[in-house]
Amino acid sequence: MAALTPVFLFLLFLSANSDESSSCFSAIAISNSVAALYVFGDSTVDAGNNNYIHNAPRANSLPYGIDFNNTPTGRFTNGKTIADFIAILYNLSLPPPYLSLTEAQRKTARDGINYASAGCGIFPNTKPRKKDCWSLQKQIEAFNRTVQEDLPCMIEDPQELVEYLANSIFFISMGANDYILNFNTHHGPEYFANSLLVQFKWYLQTLYNIGARNLVVNNIGPLGCLPSVINMTGNGQCDEQINQNIMPYNSQLPQTLKNIQDEYPDATLTLANSHDLFQDILADTEKYGFTDVKDPCCGAYVNGKLACIPNSTPCDNRCQYLFFDENHTSEFANCIFVRDMLIKG
Ligand SMILES: *[C@@H]1O[C@H](CO)[C@@H](O)[C@H](O)[C@H]1NC(C)=O
Ligand SMILES: *[C@@H]1O[C@H](CO)[C@@H](O)[C@H](O)[C@H]1NC(C)=O
Numbered sequence: 001m002a003a004l005t006p007v008f009l010f011l012l013f014l015s016a017n018s019d020e021s022s023s024c025f026s027a028i029a030i031s032n033s034v035a036a037l038y039v040f041g042d043s044t045v046d047a048g049n050n051n052y053i054h055n056a057p058r059a060n061s062l063p064y065g066i067d068f069n070n071t072p073t074g075r076f077t078n079g080k081t082i083a084d085f086i087a088i089l090y091n092l093s094l095p096p097p098y099l100s101l102t103e104a105q106r107k108t109a110r111d112g113i114n115y116a117s118a119g120c121g122i123f124p125n126t127k128p129r130k131k132d133c134w135s136l137q138k139q140i141e142a143f144n145r146t147v148q149e150d151l152p153c154m155i156e157d158p159q160e161l162v163e164y165l166a167n168s169i170f171f172i173s174m175g176a177n178d179y180i181l182n183f184n185t186h187h188g189p190e191y192f193a194n195s196l197l198v199q200f201k202w203y204l205q206t207l208y209n210i211g212a213r214n215l216v217v218n219n220i221g222p223l224g225c226l227p228s229v230i231n232m233t234g235n236g237q238c239d240e241q242i243n244q245n246i247m248p249y250n251s252q253l254p255q256t257l258k259n260i261q262d263e264y265p266d267a268t269l270t271l272a273n274s275h276d277l278f279q280d281i282l283a284d285t286e287k288y289g290f291t292d293v294k295d296p297c298c299g300a301y302v303n304g305k306l307a308c309i310p311n312s313t314p315c316d317n318r319c320q321y322l323f324f325d326e327n328h329t330s331e332f333a334n335c336i337f338v339r340d341m342l343i344k345g
């Protein structure tokens with residue numbers, strides 16, 4: 001199979017199912033044309049790697065996971081992440097967290113692996129104060145080990161391995177923490193965005209050099225509209241300064257992807273424009289079935305800030321909330337993101 005761009009057409013087979021409260025579509029098995037899904041990123045897609053990293057930010061207690069068989073997995077939401085829904089679209093099993101796998105399991109993970117780590121970013125030094133996590137650099141180093149040491153045990157013919165990687169999807173969802181935890185305006189927001197994109201481009205090229213061909217890259221949502229931020233503005237509105245700060249990144253990212261595409265004609269780089277979909281949802285809440293796009297489904301006001309307290313009771317109508325905790329979207333929102341961002345292009 002050549003390029004994967006047309007693969008997104010398969011997604012049209014999904015049908016909206018509004019009666020199904022736990023899902024935005026009935027996940028009809030689509031196609032086995034994608035070999036595997038490899039996931040890189042932050043808490044938007046971490047599936048539990050941080051549970052294995054010392055002193056990392058974690059989502060390992062209920063109500064996280066309440067709609068994931070009532071099991072906290074490390075996902076920062078009530079159910080599945082965007083990456084999980086992408087796997088479902090391609091009839092793949094949910095990519096397991098790299099760090100949860102034994103040596104033997106790493107050598108038999110045929111459907112892909114998730115390397116994402118909550119709290120980290122594109123810049124290697126982006127992390128929460130006094131906490132640890134895996135930067136994109138570390139995640140790519142682990143993927144390199146997968147390709148060098150593990151996959152050859154399963155796919156012995158080197159040419160077959162090349163094809164397997166070329167038929168796989170690489171989903172990268174990162175950059176928000178670089179703005180939340182590492183942003184500075186010494187040289188202005190354009191300069192910051194440019195430095196971040198120079199770094200990001202280098203990592204995407206590294207993934208290409210290891211064998212990735214189909215890269216789907218998420219941009220950064222309107223961080224000024226996170227419940228944790230709205231709570232701080234004091235007027236119930238988004239922080240427009242924060243939203244402005246990320247704009248140069250989102251507006252230059254397509255060109256960065258195009259530059260890589262031009263350099264490597266056998267690669268396919270696809271933008272997942274979660275930012276614009278997010279804005280759409282905020283502008284037309286009802287169309288998407290949300291009744292609350294400002295408050296977290298799980299959130300209490302403690303010590304001057306919003307937080308989802310372990311073992312607290314979340315809202316009942318979780319499909320009506322855009323946010324599950326003060327920074328992270330609900331499973332229902334994640335499903336809509338994949339449905340509308342990747343299906344409709
Ligand atoms: C989905 O995967 C399962 C098992 O891996 C397989 O039996 C089934 O035929 C696949 N469905 C499609 C539509 O490819
Ligand atoms: C991947 O691993 C190979 C073999 O160990 C090494 O030579 C190469 O530098 C690594 N590449 C990256 C990007 O880590």
Ligand SMILES: *[C@@H]1O[C@H](CO)[C@@H](O)[C@H](O)[C@H]1NC(C)=O
Nearest residue numbers: 230231232233234235300301
């Ligand atoms: C933050 O949220 C809490 C809990 O909903 C609320 O009591 C408080 O008034 C909010 N603060 C601001 C400044 O919006």
Ligand SMILES: *[C@@H]1O[C@H](CO)[C@@H](O)[C@H](O)[C@H]1NC(C)=O
Nearest residue numbers: 043057180228308325326327
């Ligand atoms: C949410 O973001 C705020 C502000 O950056 C941070 O202090 C808090 O720890 C975050 N909470 C979670 C669960 O990510």
